[in-house]
Amino acid sequence: EAQVTQNPRYLITVTGKKLTVTCSQNMNHEYMSWYRQDPGLGLRQIYYSMNVEVTDKGDVPEGYKVSRKEKRNFPLILESPSPNQTSLYFCASRRGGVMGETQYFGPGTRLLVL
Amino acid sequence: AQKITQTQPGMFVQEKEAVTLDCTYDTSDQSYGLFWYKQPSSGEMIFLIYQGSYDEQNATEGRYSLNFQKARKSANLVISASQLGDSAMYFCAMRETDNYGQNFVFGPGTRLSVLP
Numbered sequence: 176e177a178q179v180t181q182n183p184r185y186l187i188t189v190t191g192k193k194l195t196v197t198c199s200q201n202m203n204h205e206y207m208s209w210y211r212q213d214p215g216l217g218l219r220q221i222y223y224s225m226n227v228e229v230t231d232k233g234d235v236p237e238g239y240k241v242s243r244k245e246k247r248n249f250p251l252i253l254e255s256p257s258p259n260q261t262s263l264y265f266c267a268s269r270r271g272g273v274m275g276e277t278q279y280f281g282p283g284t285r286l287l288v289l
Numbered sequence: 290a291q292k293i294t295q296t297q298p299g300m301f302v303q304e305k306e307a308v309t310l311d312c313t314y315d316t317s318d319q320s321y322g323l324f325w326y327k328q329p330s331s332g333e334m335i336f337l338i339y340q341g342s343y344d345e346q347n348a349t350e351g352r353y354s355l356n357f358q359k360a361r362k363s364a365n366l367v368i369s370a371s372q373l374g375d376s377a378m379y380f381c382a383m384r385e386t387d388n389y390g391q392n393f394v395f396g397p398g399t400r401l402s403v404l405p
Protein backbone atom coordinates (compact mmCIF):
# COMPACT_ATOMS: atom_id res chain seq x y z
CA GLU A 176 0.00 0.00 0.00
CA ALA A 177 1.32 3.42 -1.00
CA GLN A 178 1.73 5.47 2.11
CA VAL A 179 3.62 8.02 4.19
CA THR A 180 4.30 6.92 7.74
CA GLN A 181 5.26 9.04 10.71
CA ASN A 182 6.43 8.07 14.17
CA PRO A 183 5.57 8.68 16.86
CA ARG A 184 1.94 9.66 16.40
CA TYR A 185 1.76 11.33 19.82
CA LEU A 186 4.59 12.75 21.87
CA ILE A 187 4.77 14.64 25.15
CA THR A 188 8.18 16.02 26.05
CA VAL A 189 9.81 18.73 28.12
CA THR A 190 11.55 21.90 27.08
CA GLY A 191 15.06 21.34 25.81
CA LYS A 192 14.95 17.57 25.37
CA LYS A 193 16.01 16.73 21.81
CA LEU A 194 13.57 14.72 19.77
CA THR A 195 13.21 13.29 16.28
CA VAL A 196 10.03 12.61 14.36
CA THR A 197 10.56 10.08 11.60
CA CYS A 198 8.92 10.13 8.20
CA SER A 199 9.10 7.47 5.54
CA GLN A 200 7.40 7.04 2.15
CA ASN A 201 7.27 3.98 -0.09
CA MET A 202 6.31 5.69 -3.36
CA ASN A 203 9.80 6.63 -4.53
CA HIS A 204 8.82 10.30 -4.44
CA GLU A 205 11.48 12.93 -4.99
CA TYR A 206 9.88 15.70 -2.99
CA MET A 207 9.21 15.60 0.73
CA SER A 208 8.06 18.32 3.12
CA TRP A 209 7.32 18.96 6.75
CA TYR A 210 4.40 21.13 7.88
CA ARG A 211 3.04 22.26 11.18
CA GLN A 212 -0.66 22.92 11.69
CA ASP A 213 -1.91 25.44 14.20
CA PRO A 214 -5.50 26.63 14.74
CA GLY A 215 -6.43 29.55 12.51
CA LEU A 216 -3.16 29.34 10.58
CA GLY A 217 -3.65 26.28 8.42
CA LEU A 218 -0.54 24.33 7.50
CA ARG A 219 2.80 26.09 7.28
CA GLN A 220 5.81 24.58 5.60
CA ILE A 221 8.84 24.04 7.84
CA TYR A 222 11.37 22.41 5.50
CA TYR A 223 11.31 20.63 2.21
CA SER A 224 13.60 18.39 0.20
CA MET A 225 13.79 18.02 -3.55
CA ASN A 226 15.92 14.88 -3.43
CA VAL A 227 18.61 13.11 -1.45
CA GLU A 228 20.94 15.58 0.24
CA VAL A 229 18.93 18.57 -1.09
CA THR A 230 16.94 20.41 1.56
CA ASP A 231 15.77 23.97 2.03
CA LYS A 232 13.84 26.14 4.45
CA GLY A 233 10.14 26.71 4.22
CA ASP A 234 8.19 29.48 5.88
CA VAL A 235 8.80 28.58 9.54
CA PRO A 236 12.18 26.78 9.85
CA GLU A 237 13.39 28.27 13.15
CA GLY A 238 14.03 25.63 15.79
CA TYR A 239 13.94 22.69 13.37
CA LYS A 240 16.44 20.63 11.42
CA VAL A 241 16.00 18.00 8.75
CA SER A 242 18.13 15.57 6.80
CA ARG A 243 17.60 13.51 3.64
CA LYS A 244 20.21 10.78 3.50
CA GLU A 245 17.91 8.30 1.77
CA LYS A 246 15.14 8.97 -0.70
CA ARG A 247 12.44 7.36 1.42
CA ASN A 248 13.23 9.01 4.77
CA PHE A 249 12.97 12.62 5.89
CA PRO A 250 13.27 12.99 9.68
CA LEU A 251 12.39 16.21 11.52
CA ILE A 252 14.68 17.08 14.41
CA LEU A 253 13.94 19.46 17.26
CA GLU A 254 17.29 20.04 18.94
CA SER A 255 15.88 22.00 21.89
CA PRO A 256 12.08 21.98 21.82
CA SER A 257 10.15 24.87 23.30
CA PRO A 258 6.44 25.18 24.20
CA ASN A 259 5.75 27.24 21.07
CA GLN A 260 6.59 24.13 19.04
CA THR A 261 3.56 22.38 20.45
CA SER A 262 1.63 21.60 17.31
CA LEU A 263 0.35 18.98 14.88
CA TYR A 264 3.07 18.00 12.41
CA PHE A 265 2.60 16.50 8.97
CA CYS A 266 5.11 14.95 6.63
CA ALA A 267 4.19 14.89 2.94
CA SER A 268 5.67 13.57 -0.27
CA ARG A 269 4.97 13.90 -3.98
CA ARG A 270 6.41 13.12 -7.37
CA GLY A 271 8.39 15.77 -9.13
CA GLY A 272 7.66 17.46 -12.42
CA VAL A 273 3.87 17.58 -12.54
CA MET A 274 2.07 20.70 -11.33
CA GLY A 275 -1.17 18.86 -10.65
CA GLU A 276 0.41 16.12 -8.58
CA THR A 277 -0.97 16.27 -5.07
CA GLN A 278 1.05 15.74 -1.97
CA TYR A 279 0.47 12.58 0.04
CA PHE A 280 0.34 13.26 3.74
CA GLY A 281 1.33 11.14 6.68
CA PRO A 282 -1.15 10.64 9.54
CA GLY A 283 0.30 13.47 11.61
CA THR A 284 2.26 13.70 14.87
CA ARG A 285 0.77 15.55 17.82
CA LEU A 286 3.54 17.11 19.86
CA LEU A 287 3.14 18.70 23.28
CA VAL A 288 6.17 20.48 24.75
CA LEU A 289 5.87 21.23 28.47
CA ALA B 290 -0.14 39.58 2.86
CA GLN B 291 -2.01 36.31 3.02
CA LYS B 292 -1.54 34.28 -0.12
CA ILE B 293 -4.62 32.15 0.52
CA THR B 294 -7.71 33.59 2.18
CA GLN B 295 -10.61 31.53 3.44
CA THR B 296 -13.05 34.02 4.92
CA GLN B 297 -15.44 31.49 6.47
CA PRO B 298 -14.02 30.05 9.69
CA GLY B 299 -17.16 27.91 10.05
CA MET B 300 -20.11 26.91 7.91
CA PHE B 301 -23.30 24.96 8.50
CA VAL B 302 -25.28 23.16 5.83
CA GLN B 303 -28.32 20.94 5.90
CA GLU B 304 -27.84 17.36 4.77
CA LYS B 305 -28.51 16.87 1.03
CA GLU B 306 -28.05 20.57 0.26
CA ALA B 307 -25.16 22.10 -1.68
CA VAL B 308 -22.54 24.28 -0.03
CA THR B 309 -19.82 26.59 -1.34
CA LEU B 310 -16.58 27.13 0.54
CA ASP B 311 -14.75 30.29 -0.45
CA CYS B 312 -11.08 30.60 -1.34
CA THR B 313 -9.24 33.57 -2.79
CA TYR B 314 -5.55 33.61 -3.58
CA ASP B 315 -2.79 36.02 -4.41
CA THR B 316 0.02 35.27 -6.82
CA SER B 317 1.99 36.96 -9.57
CA ASP B 318 2.77 33.63 -11.25
CA GLN B 319 1.07 32.78 -14.53
CA SER B 320 1.36 29.06 -13.86
CA TYR B 321 0.07 27.77 -10.56
CA GLY B 322 -2.12 25.06 -9.13
CA LEU B 323 -4.96 25.14 -6.64
CA PHE B 324 -5.84 22.23 -4.38
CA TRP B 325 -8.53 21.46 -1.86
CA TYR B 326 -8.02 19.08 1.06
CA LYS B 327 -10.39 17.67 3.63
CA GLN B 328 -9.35 17.00 7.21
CA PRO B 329 -11.87 14.96 9.22
CA SER B 330 -11.76 14.89 12.99
CA SER B 331 -9.40 11.90 12.81
CA GLY B 332 -6.76 14.32 11.51
CA GLU B 333 -5.61 12.92 8.18
CA MET B 334 -5.36 15.15 5.12
CA ILE B 335 -7.40 13.94 2.16
CA PHE B 336 -6.90 15.36 -1.34
CA LEU B 337 -10.19 16.33 -2.98
CA ILE B 338 -9.65 18.26 -6.19
CA TYR B 339 -7.12 20.14 -8.29
CA GLN B 340 -7.38 23.09 -10.70
CA GLY B 341 -4.52 24.29 -12.88
CA SER B 342 -4.24 27.96 -13.76
CA TYR B 343 -4.35 27.16 -17.46
CA ASP B 344 -7.27 24.75 -17.24
CA GLU B 345 -10.20 26.17 -19.13
CA GLN B 346 -12.78 23.92 -17.58
CA ASN B 347 -13.70 23.91 -13.91
CA ALA B 348 -12.47 20.76 -12.20
CA THR B 349 -14.97 18.21 -10.97
CA GLU B 350 -14.55 15.04 -8.89
CA GLY B 351 -17.76 13.30 -8.00
CA ARG B 352 -19.72 15.57 -5.66
CA TYR B 353 -16.90 18.11 -5.58
CA SER B 354 -16.47 20.87 -8.11
CA LEU B 355 -14.25 23.88 -8.20
CA ASN B 356 -15.66 27.23 -9.26
CA PHE B 357 -12.52 28.79 -10.73
CA GLN B 358 -12.63 32.49 -11.55
CA LYS B 359 -9.14 33.41 -12.60
CA ALA B 360 -9.65 37.15 -13.03
CA ARG B 361 -11.08 37.37 -9.52
CA LYS B 362 -8.43 34.98 -8.18
CA SER B 363 -10.97 32.78 -6.56
CA ALA B 364 -11.24 28.99 -6.41
CA ASN B 365 -14.35 28.10 -4.45
CA LEU B 366 -15.15 24.50 -3.59
CA VAL B 367 -18.72 23.39 -4.20
CA ILE B 368 -19.98 20.26 -2.47
CA SER B 369 -23.26 19.01 -3.85
CA ALA B 370 -25.75 16.88 -1.91
CA SER B 371 -23.95 17.23 1.44
CA GLN B 372 -23.59 14.14 3.59
CA LEU B 373 -22.97 13.85 7.33
CA GLY B 374 -19.52 12.47 6.53
CA ASP B 375 -18.63 15.78 4.86
CA SER B 376 -18.34 17.41 8.30
CA ALA B 377 -14.65 18.33 8.49
CA MET B 378 -12.07 21.08 8.07
CA TYR B 379 -11.44 22.08 4.48
CA PHE B 380 -8.22 23.68 3.32
CA CYS B 381 -7.52 25.52 0.11
CA ALA B 382 -3.88 25.43 -1.03
CA MET B 383 -1.83 26.89 -3.84
CA ARG B 384 1.34 25.66 -5.46
CA GLU B 385 3.41 28.23 -7.33
CA THR B 386 6.17 27.55 -9.82
CA ASP B 387 8.77 29.58 -7.92
CA ASN B 388 11.54 27.55 -6.36
CA TYR B 389 10.86 24.41 -8.44
CA GLY B 390 7.23 24.47 -7.41
CA GLN B 391 7.98 23.79 -3.80
CA ASN B 392 6.01 26.75 -2.51
CA PHE B 393 2.87 25.11 -1.26
CA VAL B 394 0.74 27.55 0.73
CA PHE B 395 -2.38 26.68 2.71
CA GLY B 396 -5.26 28.83 3.82
CA PRO B 397 -6.48 28.86 7.44
CA GLY B 398 -9.32 26.47 6.69
CA THR B 399 -13.11 26.35 6.96
CA ARG B 400 -14.87 24.03 9.37
CA LEU B 401 -17.97 22.58 7.74
CA SER B 402 -20.72 21.07 9.83
CA VAL B 403 -23.47 19.10 8.08
CA LEU B 404 -26.75 19.05 9.99
CA PRO B 405 -29.13 16.07 9.83
